[in-house]
Amino acid sequence: MGALGFILNAEEGERSWRLAEYVKRGGYSALKKIIDENIPPENIVAELKKSSLRGRGGAGFPTGLKWSFMPRQFPGAKYVVCNSDEGEPGTFKDRDILRWNPHMVIEGMIIAGYAMGCARGYNYIHGEIWEIYKRFEEALEEARAAKLLGPNILGSDFSFELQAHHGYGAYICGEETALLESIEGKKGQPRFKPPFPASFGLYGKPTTINNTETFASIPYIIREGGQKFLELGRPNNGGTKLFSVSGHVNNPGNFEVPLGTPFKKLLEMAGGVRNGHKLKAVIPGGSSMPVLPGEIMMETDMDYDSIQKAGSYLGSGAVIVMDETTCMVRALERLSYFYFEESCGQCTPCREGTGWLYRVVHRIEKGEGRQEDLDLLLSVCENIAGRTICALGDAAAWPVQGMLKHYRSEFEYHIEHKRCLV
Amino acid sequence: MEKITNFFKTFLLFELVKGMALTGRYFFARKITVQFPEEKTPQGFRFRGLHAQRRYASGEERCIGCKLCEAVCPALAINIETEEREDGTRRTTRYDIDLMKCIFCGFCEESCPVDAIVETRILEYHGEKRGDLYYTKPMLLAVGDKYEEQIAKDRAADAKYR
């Protein structure tokens, strides 16, 4: 169990997610503190800025800054939305937070509602984790019964209503504006920005959207102070982070470690590469991020800035480990297929380009590739990245660019010999 | 001096000799006259003669009624009308070429996206009345059907230059 205790150890029991257990662990004390001491909302945002908490969903945008964008004096409704639509291959942290610690997210969202003056919140939960959605609903009921949610929370004049909303499994609904469209009952397609959700969000009202893990980090920051949170990690990379380690490791799973922990140590925690194989490559931040060769990763620390320096992004913290037996062409084919299938079809480069990328990679994998295909892939990627409404276009292009940067020779081998190098 | 030369030229029949020399040279040279119609000059595969409408091997007419030939024709010799056939494709109900207007520039076959209108190697056609040279769709198709083999060969020969 890490410092924040996102996930509880199994021995704490199946009931550990219940309200009573959570309160025993110090839960809702941050909320109580705010209500009792009548802390002004500005101070909460200031505390967040001090903690240098960065969004845990993938982009790593400073949360305190994001919260300060919400118009303070706005007549009418404002919303706070939690993005638990975790659909990126390799990422499985939010579901564990919600499975073992739903109240932590609820508390974080209530505090967010308090800090930004929102009376209503929604938690959009991925459609393929139904039992977790059910559990979250139960947790909400508990919180409502304990007067932690609803009108006049803990006897104060602050009211906040929170509802869960489950999607149907579309990856694109994890994009914040597509998620808003989906909550509104429309087809999940990203909106063009600007206007940003902070000015025109859910139902056209100012809205703040954060990742589950971000909200779950809030109570600790309020309870222990932003400085302490910051000190858990590194400057500009405060706190601990959940890493979902998957792939060719002996002990895959979620690991909560302070930001800045060396990858080597994380790999050790996950039991090392399976069967004593050699590490070949790592995707450090979920399938949409560029791949990095094992050697580079072994020298890198797990925080936003270090990984960016190494040539990739921390993303959602989904670490996909590949050993020497992995065919990179096959791996890329699978990734490209995912983005081809999950493109929403709204804007041209992504709708047309993802299919093109997949088909070419698929052809190479089948042994029907041509040498000029590799430059074609890079050129198509260049035409997709940065030209789309949302980041899915980038997400489809980066893995291709990353793979070709580090493993071009393997692709060339595949084209020439019509079979895998490994 | 000039007077003297002229004097001798006149008396020695110099011009006559010169003329006869030319006659003699051509008398023995290789003849190039072609005995048309018994003999014919060679034709290139791009020869632009009488028009034809082609069909696919299935018997389906090639023409899709796009009217590009009508639009490009500099002599306004082509006249097309179209409608939607039962199977939902556009087909011509009328495809006329007025050969009296045609200048055989070949733009029509060049513009045709499906190689439907082509110019054949036929040049010895005639009409007894002016109206005889107003070719309608069935006439053009008949030409195409008759000479398809030659047309296909010529298209194949030209293919690599297109």
Add this chain to the structure above:
Amino acid sequence: MAKIEIDGKQVEIENGRTVIEAAHLAGIYIPHFCYHKKLSIAANCRMCLVQVEKAPKPLPACATPVTDGMKVFTASEQAVKAQKGVMEFLLINHPLDCPVCDKGGECELQDLAVGYGSSASRYQEEKRMVVPKEVGPLISTKEMSRCINCTRCVRFGQEIGGIMELGQAFRGEHAEIMSFVSNSVDSELSGNMIDLCPVGALTSKPFRFTARAWELSHRRSVSPHDSLGSNLTVQVKNNRVMRVLPAENEEINECWLSDKDRFSYEGLNSGERLTKPMIKQNGAWQEVEWQAALEYAAKGLRQIADGAGAEHIGALATPHSTLEELYLLQKLVRSVGSDNVDFRLRQSDFSADGKQAGAPWLGMPIAEINTRDRILLVGSFLRKDHPLLAHRARDAVKKGAQASIVHSADDDLLMNVANKAIVAPDAMANVLAQILKALAAEKQAVVEASVQSAEVGSAAAAIAKSLASGERVAVLLGNFAQQHPQAAQLQVLGQQIAALCGGKFGFLGEAANSVGGHLAKALPRANGMNAAAMLAAPRKAYILLNVEAELDTHNPQQALVAMKAADLVVALSAYKHQATDYADVLLPIAPFSETSGTFVNTEGRVQSFKGAIKPLGEARPGWKVLRVLGNLLNETGFEYDTSEAVRDEALSGVDVAAQLNNAVQGVALETAGAGSGSLQRVSDVPIYSADAIVRRAASLQNTRDAEAPCALMHGAELSRLGVHAGEQVKVSQGEGSAILVAAADDRLPQGVVRVAAGHAATAGLGAMFGAVTVEPITGGRA
């Protein structure tokens, strides 16, 4: 205002506008597909990507708001590279079959591909294929594979048409535009989606594959159908109208066209066109020369004028006739000494005649409808009678206006209606009186005693409250209100309601020349007979201009009796029609596309047009026929050379603007409530039955709006009659009856049966309003 620089040009534009608008202002073209000035911004095609100084990535010009000092480069290396990249993506799955495509030659994608596409494709994988769907008789979606998913059609449905009939289903590369589960597209504005489609995915079914864009000559014209006077581009080839497209006029039809205006041209090429003058001799029709036909008609008219008297001659014209035709018709009739001329064929209440201050009109410019904040619609099938005015009202409602309706039917207007009073026709005047009374109470004004006696119901009170709070009120009387037997009452009440709110009062004119007929004086003066009177008291001779007696009149039964009893019926018509039963002379005249003429639309705009093509066969422009008929009757003053000369004479000394006046004086109010107790008829004129041309437009006749008329009744009314929906019933009115299928419509008030007029199936019935009986037919299940 923001000052920005585009490609080195300085532009000043209000804040909040987008880069593409600024570029258009500066005369710089930015390639685009999904952007359309009248639709919301989708930014999904990405074709308009431009370079903006300090922005790391190219930005879509259509969705990027201008900021002061912005520097935009539309043709820089970065911008062009982005645009070419997008073009390549658009083309990889687009079938490159331009020669087959109906859009070829006028295709936005084709045009831009010339500039931004490369000559060979790098895409060598399989192309996407979309299975074609059927969406009705007007739009062909056979080639949906060509769709580039710009969603203009979808947005048009949502934002302009008021109903989303096409949507984007599925996602990613599998995304496709389709209607909802095999539904057809039934909007009366659906044809605009064809114009909007930047590729050949949505094409016009009637026009499909009949001509190519470059073969067509474009001629400007004006719609002869509803009173909007939409501007048309009539496209012709070989002296035949091949299709009709909108001509943009921001003040009238913007860039839209209703399906009626767009597809009615098929009626112009109908096989029913009359192409030779004909005379009935000994009961048999004979084609004759013009000279013979005209002399026959002139002789017959002269005989009746000299014998029985000129007052035995009556002239009827449809309000779809041109100003010139109407003017010459009345001049002709008056020159022989009769005053019996009228064009208000579906009107039944003429009690306001002689009390009107001027020609009834919209009461405001058309474009002002969008700016109203309260709209009271009285007796209007707005969507079907005036599709584009409905769009303007919808726009006003979207901007926050409250719409209220008083009507005898509650058809979906595809907009939010704040309040409605749906009552039987004979209760409509009373409801207006209630509204007036409640409004007077709100405004502390005094009203007449007859109004004071009305008991204000909740609906009327709500409408009054809504109107009272408005700043820019419009009270509009629709076709139904004008055809109503108490039309004058409704007019007075509407006028007073509008006056109390300080708002505008107007009529949604029925036809293209409803205002023009007044300006042409084609209606009786003091001692003449109006349309209803002429038919109620049969004349010895009739001159019919474009009239189909059984379809265009208020009471077809009466009209047919009158026609059959007449000694001489001279029918000027573009079509062979039922007139063969009762007419003696058929004179083929040209429809709007083949004659020059003038229509005065409902806002009083005088729009003249030239003939787009030559008249078909022996048909001649109506004004010429009437002119020669005048000559043959030895009357003077018919020496016109051009239709312009006729128009100038008709409008000489007429200040059109001053003539437009809805005020009526001296009509006594009688606003007693309903009381007849018997079943009342409510009639609409179905959108594609309204005039002779649309009735013959084959594709429009296959739409759902042109389905055979039913006897629509409230469910309770059906069970009272012991009839089930779907069963046949006999609807009787006066002497005649019609066998119709009964259908339930619980939005109708009880005590009424809605039976369409203007349709052959109901032509045996009597007046459009009044008592009818409905009986079940035993064993008559349809």
